Amino acid sequence: MDATHLPEVTAAGVIIKAVLILAVVSAIAGFGTYIERKILAFMQRRYGPQHVGPYGLLQLIADGIKLFTKEDIIPQHANKIIFAVAPVITAATAFIALAAVPVFPDFTIPFIDVYVPSIASDINIGILFVLGMMAAGLYGPLLAGMAQANKWGIIGSARTAIQFLSYEVVTGLSILAPIMMVGSLSFVDFNDYQADGTWLVVYQPVAFILFLIAGFAETNRTPFDLLEHEAEVISGYVTEYSGMRWGLFFIGEYANMITIGVIASVVFLGGYNDFWIIPGWLMIIGKIAFSFFFMLWVRAAWPHVRPDQLMWLCWKVLMPLAVINVVITGIVIMLAQ
Amino acid sequence: MxxxxxxxxxxxxxxxxxxxxxxxxxxxxxxxxxxxxxxxxxxxxxxxxxxxxxxxxxxxxxxxxxxxxxxxxxxxxxxxxxTPDILAERRAMMEVYDVNHPLQCGVCDQSGECELQNYTLELAVDSQSYTIQDTKREATNWSSVLHYDPGLCIVCERCTTVCKDMIGDAAIKTTKRGGASLDKAWKDEMPKDAYAMWNKLQKSVIAPSNGTEHTNCSDCGECVAVCPVGALVSRDFVYTSNAWDLKKIPATCAHCSSGCQIYYETKPASIEDRTEKIFRVTNEWNYVSLCGAGRFGYDFENRTATKDATAFAATIEAFKKAKVINFNSVITNEEALMLQTLKEKLGVKLINREARAFQRFLGFYSEASGQSLYTLDFKEVMASDFVISVGSSLRNDNPNARYAFNNVQKLNKGAGLYFHPVGDTLVPTFGKNIEMFTHKVGHEEAALLFIIKLFADQDKLPDSVKEQLESDFVELLGGDTAKFEKAFEKMMKKKETFSLMVGEDLYFHEKAENLAKLIAVLEASSEVKVAMIPPKTNSLGVALICDLDDEAEGYTIGYNESGDFKLSALGDGDLDMPAMNQQEGTLTNMHKRVTPTNAALEYNGYVLNDIIREVASAPKETIMWTEHLPVSKGFKAVEFDSLPNHYTNDGVEHRGYLLESISREAKEISVDKFDDSNALEGEIAYRCNPQRQFNDFSDKAHQIFEGFGLYASPAKAETLGSKVEVEFANGKLTLDVIVDERMEGDIVAIPDFKSAENIYELFAGSRYQTVTIKEV
Amino acid sequence: MGLEQFKNRNVGTQNYKTLDLDHTPVTGMGQFKQVVSRTFKPELFVGLWVTFREMINALFRGKMHTTQYPFEKLPISPRYRAIHEMLRLLESGHYRCIGCGLCEKICISNCITMDTRYDENQRKEVSEYTINFGRCIFCGYCAEVCPELAIVHGPRYETASEQRASFSLFEDMLTPIDKLNLQQEYQGFGAVSPNADENIKKTPLAY
Structure with a gap:
């Protein structure tokens, strides 16, 4: 993508795109809960939701109504302001991160002939911005857990701190190697780098796996959902939450899952480039969908790890591997020049 | 014996x-x-x-x-x-009893208390060798209370035995059953005694002995009590409860002075109504026999009572201004002691007519005899072999006295003399050696003098008595001298113990003092020992505990009696009181025994003790008075909770304790001269209750049907018509005429069981009054 | 068959399959080896495969495991002890209960009560019968003790109701007279054993 396209970025365009992202992603996040339940049910030879609407599709609406109408309880001894703000932080950071992520190829709207770059804001440090935003998302669970005057919440926020901070390192290091290869921090450049059909995962399999593992930890998904591990800490940082505040955490988690899916697709799996006869937009939807499915699949198949195992894995296995991967990548790049 | x-x-x-x-x-x-x-x-x-x-x-x-x-x-x-032979016999007998006995034990009212069932299991009868065609036997109702199912009957004849030997009605007997007769082949095949027993059993069934469908008896229900199977049941109880569901509450029957041991058997009334209800009354029938009032007159409780504070406050006010307390003998010893305490502290007068009469009589007797109490109890009367009754309508006044009279004849081969102005057709049927004297009213002294003449050692008699013995008493008392002398000779054969029962007629007699002295003379000079029938439930206890007054004026509190302010256990007074089946305490019965009774039913109102505590002082519970009963009168300082209440296997009674008779110096006895002219003439009314009625409480019970009316012999009733007006010297009554088939003669009986009718007033201190009776 | 297996008295080892569990490594090298072997073993993928296979089974091979209660119900054992039923005699339609009160007596939670009376046909009539289901522990003693097989436990386990009283009276428990042909015999405790006839000694009869 060269600089000639930049004038097309108008304020109106950005607002429209922001609203679209917000609407679509939160809808998908909601729909994701339905999909998750269905997939998990099938994998356990159950039906999952099936009574509300055809195939239980309207379960999503039922849940929405339930969440909106449920009593919003704020515990007596909670720090009320922080308690109220925390879920907004989680949801907001998740959505803000999506601003710098390109999902589709750029396109021209027919009839009015408006060229649309399909990214809300193609900032040249996109990756740093996304990683930064996701790291800022840490404040959501952290504050929520500490504000609610509940010991499970405190444990939940302690776990948040160690888990998110630790895995930020792995995410950053693992994605460093591809950045070195591409030489840019813009997602659009990553996509274009793979336009020849060779996905970065082929060059950087270790980085991909490390990123994926770290992604599970960052999004608080099984097997690393220790923040709200029911069997150990009731519901961790969301113990005292109910109604829509709890719903915001939920949406944030699913939005993060989508973000991780998008980053993995763009950085490692060829982005929105056309593949054979399949158009690019379809390819990327397929890739995001698969990564989403994969997260559910993993949840159905694998057990939780313990916090100590999680830390052990992070600092003793993943982090060294990531460093080694960076060093090797650097050496290879140096030799290739 | x-x-x-x-x-x-x-x-x-x-x-x-x-x-x-x-x-x-x-x-x-x-x-x-x-x-x-x-x-x-x-x-x-x-x-x-x-x-x-x-x-x-x-x-x-x-x-x-x-x-x-x-x-x-x-x-x-x-x-x-x-022995092996005996075991074989017993087993065969039990098998025979089980032939054709219905196996619907599930619905039988005996419900596990069945002796047939028990002995079948005890003798390990697990198979049946005998058989005979069954005869259809329909269940019938013998009377208003008796239900007989011959299908269940094993013809053990306990019912007929008890009816004859104990009760004296002999209202039921074995009769022909009809149906298949026993195959002679069994005779060789089965043990001898078993065959004989079967032969008799197969031929008989129980039926009323008067040849009709219905028994003509006192409806005492003792046959029901002794029935080992479920053949005889009270009509009210049939199929209403299993025995095991009922809670047995040991108590003392409070209808008459017999003070019989009973169990009130209670359970919740129904599914809707979970309040406890008495379903039946049972007794230790091997050692005590009840009458119809005791067995069937149990539901007289005061159900509606509540703790009405305003009524209670009014009661306290009433007690504060009270001058007189009017009460009757249906009261525990403890309550009597409370009233006596009131008298001592507040100076109220205590009025209790029947107890006062008895108290006076007992006082005269003890002055003359030196004993505070009469000599015999009725168990001893039952064990004697010559029994005399004076001044009591035996059939109506007291069932235990009547059973004793009968039992002496039946079991001890005894003899009896019965003196009473009202003729009775039942008493002569008790035995062969009974002489009845239907004497004139007012000739009671003559009867006692006659007994003295017959039994006393002439040398021991005071002159005032001796000089009166010359006249021909048999003639005077309405008998035939020659016939009597012959009969009496026979009666006296092989007799060792002699007992005299005296009744209420003497206590209310104009010459009660003289009569009491004559009795003392008789005891002092002969083998004859006396037992007195206290007129009402606890008359003896009240007479001993309370210092009763003869007359009183002023603001009156009536306790189950009329008064300006009324305490009532019948639910019709100004303040509710517990009925006898709702309170605990002790009663003094005619056997001179202080027996405990327990509360069978819940009571939610105030009790007398609450009132006494307010107006004088009292312990917390009514039964805490028990140990304070006057020792000087023969009571013992025993706590209520330590009173025993059972019989042992040898028939010894362990209920409460026996009163002690306190001896003192006997006075010189000087007897008034018997005056022939005192006899009442003309139309005479006798204050006497029908057989199962004693007081308002027996009247309240739903299975006691005897009504309030004028009782007359069949012949007399015919002349009277169906409804009459009876005019006394101080009032009149309109009554239905009720035929009492066992009465004889012209004297009519007017019951006193309804306290509201003020019968005592009408009779004015006597049991007999001349009246005018007009048909209306 | 030989007697070898009986001669092996080392009870506890013969029929068990022992799993070859790894020993926890103690040395650094040992731990490293364990990590490497676990990393490169396809164990994690076996897990993924199993869940994926089950999904395929459920969706396409008809192996869905769910019973769609309340549209589908599983059969229950005839000895199941659900809410009580009072049965009728098949011939006459009269209720079987004779009012003997044994159930009332044996009931260990004291929840059965009955009212009986002497009826016009000189029989014992059960005028009302009730079980307090607030107390009933469904032990089945009443059914076991019943001499007439009158009170039994039915298969009706769906006992949600606005009032417990909806189940507790005689009428509620009694087989409706128009459904007499659907009445099922109870097979649970207290039912007649299949060989009951053999255990009965016959009594001689005169006719």
Missing amino acids: SEVQTVENMVSITIDGVEYKAKEGEYILNAARANDIFIPAICYLTRCSPTLACRICLVEADGKQVYSCNAKVKEGMEITVS
């Missing part, structure tokens, strides 16, 4: 190799029971003559098979309860 239990007349016997002591002349069965040895027996009843219907009590005594209910113990007798 009549022997006093001393070491001398104990014999030693050996049962199954173990040596025991037994009373001489006692039946083997009773001796074994007294020593806690089990000999199976179905038909035998303690206190009745052996029936010999079941033959199961077969034992081997000195190598011979005898029926243990009928064979008396001898010194050194060796008894074996079970």
Whole structure:
């Protein structure tokens, strides 16, 4: 993508795109809960939701109504302001991160002939911005857990701190190697780098796996959902939450899952480039969908790890591997020049 | 029977190799029971003559098979309860009893208390060898309370035995059953006694002895109590409850002065109504017999009582201004003591007509005899072999006195003299050696003088008596001198113990003092010992505890009696009181025994003790008065909770304690001259209750049907018409005429069981009054 | 078959399959080896495969495991002890209960009560019967003790109701007279054993 396209970025365009992202992603996040339940049910030879609407599709609406109408309880001894703000932080950071992520190829709207770059804001440090935003998302669970005057919440926020901070390192290091290869921090450049059909995962399999593992930890998904591990800490940082505040955490988690899916697709799996006869937009939807499915699949198949195992894995296995991967990548790049 | 239990007349016997002591002349069965040895027996009843219907009590005594209910113990007798032969006989008998006996034990009212069931299991009958075609037998109702299902009957004849030997009605007997007769082939195949027993059983069934469908009896229900199976049940109880659901509350019957041991059996009334209800009354029928009022008159409780504070406050006010307390003898000793305390502290006067009359009479008697109480209790009367009754309508006044009179005739081969102005057709049927004197009203002194003449040692008599003995009393009392002398000679044969029962007529007699003296003279000069029938439930206790007044004026509080302010256990007064089945306490009965009674039903209102505590001072509970009953009058300082209430296997009564008779110096007795002219003439009314009625409480019970009316003999009733107006000197009454088939003569009976009718006032201190009766 | 297996008295080892569990490594090298072997073993993928296979089974091979209660119900054992039923005699349609009160007596939670009376046909009539289901522990003693097989436990386990009283009276428990042909015999405790006839000794009869 060269600089000639930049004038097309108008304020109106950005607002429209922001609203679209917000609407679509939160809808998908909601729909994701339905999909998750269905997939998990099938994998356990159950039906999952099936009574509300055809195939239980309207379960999503039922849940929405339930969440909106449920009593919003704020515990007596909670720090009320922080308690109220925390879920907004989680949801907001998740959505803000999506601003710098390109999902589709750029396109021209027919009839009015408006060229649309399909990214809300193609900032040249996109990756740093996304990683930064996701790291800022840490404040959501952290504050929520500490504000609610509940010991499970405190444990939940302690776990948040160690888990998110630790895995930020792995995410950053693992994605460093591809950045070195591409030489840019813009997602659009990553996509274009793979336009020849060779996905970065082929060059950087270790980085991909490390990123994926770290992604599970960052999004608080099984097997690393220790923040709200029911069997150990009731519901961790969301113990005292109910109604829509709890719903915001939920949406944030699913939005993060989508973000991780998008980053993995763009950085490692060829982005929105056309593949054979399949158009690019379809390819990327397929890739995001698969990564989403994969997260559910993993949840159905694998057990939780313990916090100590999680830390052990992070600092003793993943982090060294990531460093080694960076060093090797650097050496290879140096030799290739 | 009549022997006093001393070491001398104990014999030693050996049962199954173990040596025991037994009373001489006692039946083997009773001796074994007294020593806690089990000999199976179905038909035998303690206190009745052996029936010999079941033959199961077969034992081997000195190598011979005898029926243990009928064979008396001898010194050194060796008894074996079970030999192989006897076991075979017993088993065969039980099999015979089980032939055609319905197997619907599930619906039977005996519900597990069945002796047939028990003995079938005890003798391990697990198969049946005998058979005969059954006869259709329909269930019938013998009377308003008796229900008989012959299909269940095993014809053990306990009911007929108790009815004859104990109650004296002899209202039921065995009769022909009809149907298949026994195959002679069985005779060779089965044990001898079993065959004989079956032969008799198969031919008979129980039926009213008057030949009709219905019994003409006092409806005492004792036949129901003794029935070992579910054949005889009270009509009200049929199929309403299983025995095991009922809670037994040991109590003392509070209808008359007999003070019989009873159990109120309670359970929740129904599914909707979970309040406790009395379903029936049972008794230890081997040792005590009830009358119809005791057995069926149990639901007189005061249900509606609540703790009405305003009524209570009004009561306290009433007590503060009270001058007189008017009460009757349906009251516990504790309550009597409370009233006496009130008298002592507040100076109120205590009025209780029947107890006062008895108190005076007892006072005259003890002055003359030097004993604070009469000599015999009615158990001893029952054990005597010559019994005399004066001044009591035996059939109506007190069932236990009547049972005693009858039992003496039936069991002790005894004799009896019955003096009463009102003729009775039942008493002569008690035995062959009974002479009845239907004397004129007012001739009671003559009756006593006559008894003195017959039994007293002339030398011991004071002159004032001796000089009156010349006249021909038999003639005077309405008998035939020649016939009587012959009969009396026969009556006196082999007689050792003599008892005299005196009744209410004498207490209310104009010359009560003279009569009491004559009785003292009789006791002092002869073998005859006296027992008195207290007029009402606890008259004896009240007479001993309370200092009663004759007359009183002023603001009156009535306790179950009329008054300006009324306390009532009937629910019709200004403040509710508990009825006798709702309170605990003690009663003093005619056996001179202080017996405990317990509350069978819940009571939610105030009790007398609450009032006494407010106006004087009282302990927390009514029963805390028990230990304060006056020791000087023969009571004991015993706590209520430590009073025993049971019988032991040898029939010894352990209920409460016996009053102590306190001796003092006897006064010189000088008797008034008997005045022939005192006799009442003309139309005479007698204050006397029908057989099962004693007071408002028996009247309230739903199974007591005897109404308030004028009772007359059939002949008299015919002349009176159906409804009459009875005019007394101080008032009149309109009453229905009710025929009492067992009455004789022209005297009519007017009941006093309704306190509201003020019958005592009308009779003005006597039991007999001349009246004018007009048909209306 | 030989007797070898009986001669092996080392009870506890013969029929068990022992799993070859790894020993926890103690040395650094050992731990490293364990990590490497676990990393490169396809164990994690076996897990993924199993869940994926089950999904395929459920969706396409008809192996869905769910019973769609309340549209589908599983059969229950005839000895199941659900809410009580009072049965009728098949011939006459009269209720079987004779009012003997044994159930009332044996009930260990004291929840059965009955009212009986003497009826016009000189029989014992059960005028009302009730079980307090607030107390009933469904032990089945009442059914076991019943001499008439009158009170039994039915298969009706769906006992949600606005009122417990909806189940507790005689009428509620009694087989409706128009459904007499659907009445099922109870097979649970107290039912007649299949060989009951053999255990009965016959009593001689005169006719």
